Amino acid sequence: MSNTAISVKGLEKSFKDHEVLKGVDFEVKKGSVFALLGSNGAGKTTIIKILTTLLKTNKGEIEVCGANLRTNPEQVREKISLTGQNVAVDDILSGRENLDLVAKLRHLPNRKEAVEDSLRRFDLLEAGDRALATYSGGMKRRLDLAMTVLGSPELVFLDEPSVGLDPEARLALWDVIRDMVKAGITVFLTTQYLEEAEQLADRIAILHEGKIIVQGTMEELKAILPPKKVEYVEKQPTLEEIFLAVTVKKGAE
């Protein structure tokens, strides 16, 4: 069986005459975390929408979880789950009711057990019966993630998952993502927080002006910029320095 969760070759997408993606290529290995970075408007959400079958491409060969996206979108939809930028939960219902609704929609066999497990795993047992309107932003985000992974999808898309979270909630979210990976789920995430990518991702790709301009492990990206020598202390470049160096260099061409 193939070890590839996502394969993208020659992806192009325009909105009318605005070319957003101009030939994007990348692969994501099963069981890994892949982080897609890019400035505002680079096309990260567009890539997620295409990979989750919400938008059609103009050109490109794409496979997601072993299925061809163009010819077999239903099979793709069965294996993936998506958390978008806007928290997709119902404020009037309680956390437990929201999860139960998703469990019903996904036809999960042991619905009650799955919901309780999920509340426990995402630290929401105590707040389970409260209406969502009383939840903090971090709690809503955790519930959103709980709903995303309910029913054990093979592949999860997280579009800027830690937007609006305070540092403590962000650290808790990172633990949740690490747990998802331990459970064998492949994670594709976009983020503006470069530290997030540094902390979580096995591979990082930078999208700029419609193309992936660099991709690799953090170690490989570090090799792009030589370490700075300050007296006798060697300082490794941060992902932020690498990001700025490659995007500014390309932008100036």
Ligand SMILES: Nc1ncnc2c1ncn2[C@@H]1O[C@H](COP(=O)(O)OP(=O)(O)OP(=O)(O)O)[C@@H](O)[C@H]1O
């Ligand atoms: N439905 C649409 N119609 C027209 N233009 C669109 C549409 N969706 C996205 N765009 C444009 O495509 C470009 C890429 O948008 P996208 O939302 O994918 O960027 P992004 O990298 O996710 O940005 P951000 O970090 O701000 O969320 C932007 O210029 C945006 O205005």
